[in-house]
Amino acid sequence: MAEEVSNRVLASVLIVAVVVSLVGTIISLSRLAKVGVPDILGYALDTHTATASVQIMSTASIRFQIDTLDFGTGMVNTSGGNTNCSLATGDTTGVRDGQNRCINFSVASNLTSLEIENDGLNNMTINLTFDTNATDYVGGGDSQQEEFRFNISENESGSCINLSNTQNVDFPAENWTHINTSMFWVCAPPGLTFEDTIDSLDLHLNLTIPYDSIYAGEGVQTCTITATASTYLGGQSW
DSSP, X not given: OHHHHHHHHHHHHHHHHHHHHHHHHHHHHHHHHHHTOOOOOSSOOOOOOOOOOOOOOOOOOEEEEEOOOXXXXXXXXXXXXXXXXXXXXXXXXXXXXXXXXXXXXXXXGGOBOEEXXXXXXXXXXXXXXXXXXXXXXXXXXXXXXXXXXXEEEESSTTSBBOTTSSBOBSSOTTSOEEOOSSEEEEEEEEEEOOSTTSOEXXXXXXXXXXXXXXXXXXXXXXXXXXXXXXXXXXXXXX
C-alpha cells in the first residue's frame, strides 16, 4: 500500500515537472518572437562602394589665325592728276586701284584679311583696339585725304550670332568704320561660337594713301591690333 502511494506521488511530480517545462518553453519562445531573433544564415553579409570621377576643363582662348598683312611698298601715281591710292583686303583676295593710281604696293590677291578664331571651349564676346589712326598711320598732309577703316564679317557663316540666330556682327562688311584708338565691340553676346566649323571672323582693312603723305620715304609704318575676348556665360560676360 505504501509502495503504491509512493508511485502515485512520483508520477504526479513528473507530470508537474513536464507541465512546468512546457510552460517555460512556450514563454521563452514567445519572448524570443517579440525580440526578433535574426535568421541564421550560412554566410556573412558585407558591402563596399566604388567611385569613378572626371573633371572637364573649360578654356577661353582666341587667336589671330591670320595675323599679318602687308600692303606693300608703293606710291600714288600723280602723273594722271591722281591725289590718292586705295587698297582693301578681302576674305580670299582684296581690291586695289589700278596702276594708273597705285604704283606698286601689294597685288590684290595678296591682300587677304586678318582672321580671328575662337580656339577655346566657350562662346566669347570680342573687342578690338588699334594703336593708331589714319593720320598717324599713313601721314595725312594738307590734302587730308588719308583714310584707315575696317569692317568685320563672318569667315564661317553662323560664327557670330545673337539669341535669335541672326548675324550679330557690329561692323558688317557693307559698312566701313574709321579706325581710332577707341575700343570696338565687334561681336556681341552670345558672341563668337567655339564650334570648329563656325568659330571665326574676318577683319577687313581699307587704306587710302594721300599723295602728300608726310611719311613718304620714312620707312615701314605699322599698326598693332589687339583682340580681347570675354567668356559669355548665358547672360553676362566675364
